[in-house]
Amino acid sequence: MENKTQIQLEKLLQALVKHDTKEIDDIYEHVQTIDLAQEIEELEDNQLEYLCNHIDDEKLAEILEESDEELQADIIDCLHNQRILRLFNFIPKDTIVDILGELPIGKRKQLITLMKADDQRVIEQLLGYEDDSAGGLMTTEYIALNAQLTVVNALMKIKEIGPKTEVIETIFVLNHKKQLIGTADLRDILVSEENTTLEDIMDDQVIYVYPETDQEEVSLLVSKYDLTTIPVVSKTKAMLGIITVDDIIDVIQEEHTEDMLQMHGVSKEESLDSTLFESIKMRLPWLIVNLVTAFLASFTVKMFESTIEQIVALSATMTIVTGMGGNAGSQTLSIMIRSIALGEVHFKDCLPALIKEIFLGVINGFVTGAITGVIVYILYGNFYLGIIICIAMVGNLVVSGFFGFLIPVALKAVHADPALASSIFLTTATDVLGFFIFLELANIFLPVLL
Template identity: 45%
Template sequence: MTQEYVYDYEPDYDQLMADIETLIQEGNLEGVRNLYETVHSVDIDEVLEDLDDSSLRYFLFMLEFEDISDLLENAEEDLQIRMMELYSTKELIEIFTFMANADVADLLGLLSTRRRKELLNYMKKSDSNILKMILSFDEESAGGVMTTEFISLKQSLSVREALLKIKDIAPETEIIESIFITDRQHRLQGIVDLREILVAPGYTPLSDLIEDMPFFIYAEDDQEEAANIIFKYDLKYLPVVNQKMAILGVITSDDIIEVMEQEHSEDILAMSGVSKDEEYDSTFASSVRSRLPWLLVNLVTAFMASAVVSLFEGTISQVVALAAAMPIVTGMGGNAGNQALSIVLTSIARGDMDLEDDWKLIVKEIVLGLFNGAVVGLFAGIILYMKYGNIILGLIIFASMIINMIIAGIVGFLLPLLFDHIDVDPAISSPIFLTTTTDIFGFFVFLGLASIVLPYLV
């Protein structure tokens, strides 16, 4: 009798691994299929990642191609590559028949050029042409993430003719509630809701039902721009067109969620000076290549800040308390600058800001720096006065905090806008220069003021 496998949401990994290993050892075909029906494919993929190639092969070969397509679609890239290597060209093409063209294109992009060409040559010409078109676009462009499973009809068709075509096409499409309308040259003219077609008289031409579709994106545009449009205007989908306005595909709001997560992760990694391609289990060599260059850049900027400090060695040697206090100024300045930087980077990512339109907002950053610097500087000044008994030292850190926070706010606001304006990734470049600026100015202002009033500090 076949064992029934019942799991809670997010099943225990060790238990699932033990069950899968037992099923493989037993060659339990029915048990494997029962487990697949019980456990989400994402959870199964997590276990399959840790199986050796032999065990992975045995497990997969006990599943139907449709089930394998689901596992393949949800797997991480490394596992996807391992899985595809287990199948012949004919078998892999059959697995692909259960997947959307956009997902197949992503998988083909992981394969060697030779294997990819081999697969495309064995496919139906219609499928091959669509995949070649998707693959011709950069993977991070709108064309690279669009789906081609949509319905487009010519505006000259009647409602009766349209319904016949929809009935024929619908089983192979992802988007059915909205029909995209084109002219004879396949240029996008607008959109018609399926509900409107169903209730309209059969003789009504589609041209009478068209609603404007003011939002679209060119296939070559960046996927982040598509995400911004969908997010800003709360769209369910966004048509992707070529330069002649012929519709090539559609980006859905579901598709764009993954894009937004990817872009967010890339920005977080970039702000830390880490390549977007590095994973937690990346090889030692790739991690070194990803991190070391930015650490060396940071070393150069650290020496720049150190050079400023060295200008005031005489002052520091006479008032040791300055050495303990100056990291407070630079640290708070860096924090204030990062606050402004994070806000601007988020706004740039959404397409809400650009350098030309937002100069007036610098005034806000100046006022914020003045107010926040005064409040924080007041507390810091009081603490230093209580510790060292020197009110002049307290006044110096009060003034230094205000000046450095104003500078940090302006720099944190302007740097990402400037880098974005010259087409340099602001998430990568801005944090390094922000830290350097706040350190250099923080040290210079604090130690400079201390040098001016040195007789009152000694």
């Protein structure tokens, strides 16, 4: 890997000072815009302002498009409204909406009012959709042509509209009511006889979504059917926009990050860059929730204080049972969360899978319990303590399989994210029940243990 686009931002700034447009073009041509945008993040305010004021519209628009939210806001701050609108001419509508969405409402309204009526309508419509829905992801830069058009005419249209669209490989085919009825592949258009119509060569099996469709569902479709673009239609099948695969990749990564973090009670907004204060604000509340659950486990142990007083060995061994339960439960949990995210879990198939988890608990519990029992017997010379820990292990691994399976399914059933702090709930269940099973068994067998 050697994609070293050594960025000479320094050089670019110097070229700007010297108004050396040839040098500017030259530098710009030899970097990837996203790398440039990342370098620009490091600039001082006055340097950024100088850059914004001296670079041409098209280049600045490209930088704006590739910038993260923070830099976008900083760049917008440097510019007057008319310039912003000029930049918007070079930027796809979905990105414009994302930029506008981050601005203060007053500024956003100002900019929209200044737009052409057509753009105003599209932007306001797009702004109306939820961020995490198909409508919030879609853009309006696509090619849709009438089914009766011949391929020659279609090709002319494509040449005309092409440079302004995000995708040209797939042409969307509409009937006379402007409803989406198929897709035509550009390579078929290129090789067909001149007077073939789009209807003749189109594929009428179109996978589409509605603007309200959740982004997770959209990403499942794109990944299942290997799409590079998916159309968004209204209830009457009028074409509203397209979603491109690069946005879907972002969605997939975002959803995965969310799953992994939420599972452990971490907010998805936190990253390595978060400040100490932000991290505290996001993690502490979950730790306090966890504190409540930790006390539940502690109360369970406290209930058996008189038993522990008589056999102190219990306090050292009981942690083995609960520790194993927690880990076995995590195994089940992570498989369930993944399967739910990939759309593989259907409620009607749940029972056999749950029964399998319980059997798994029995078998894995018996194997690990037997090993533990033998070691404990050797360490403490107490045969019954070995038996008890083995039974408790089986019991706790069944409990952990049961809850590791049911917590995510239950969260899904109430339409909460299955990953949402599942780990914390699971730990509570395995700790409380794990301690209870073990200490209650010890209590029952107390006469033979002493």
